[in-house]
Amino acid sequence: MKPKEIVRVQDVMRYDIDIVDGMTTVSDALAQMKNLKNKMLIVDKRDEDDEYGVVRMSDIAHHVLARDKSPDRVNVYEIMIKPIITVKASMDIRYCARLFERFRLSRAPVVDKEGKLIGVVSLTRMVLHGIRK
Helix, strand or coil, rough: CCCCCCCHHHHCCCCCCCCCCCCEHHHHHHHHHHCCCCCEEEEECCCCCCCEEEEEEEHHHHHHHHHCCCCCCCCCHHHHHHCCCEEECCEEEHHHHHHHHCCCCEEEEEEEECCCCCEEEEEEEEEEHHHCC
């Protein structure tokens, strides 16, 4: 029997990342998005000792839209989640899926061995690529 091939996060992740500064307004952050399929924005570190943050479309909906706030007057840092859970590019997608289940995640930023942000992985991409193998 042939051993099952390991599918790694780097095999299924998206390499396009939308990064914004925390002082960016929600309106400007949305305008900066390069890919409309992306449902989250990574908030950049302020310095080496800082951590990445994340703003999801659901955060914008709950904290800006539902509360009838102007996206021109709300800064990303006011609604972001920080620190965020990241996954290693070399992680087996089966373990990544378990991590997503445990913390109720649908997507997460991907980092390389040095901790540099290199992409985003979603549960959808893991399922579509993992089941086909």
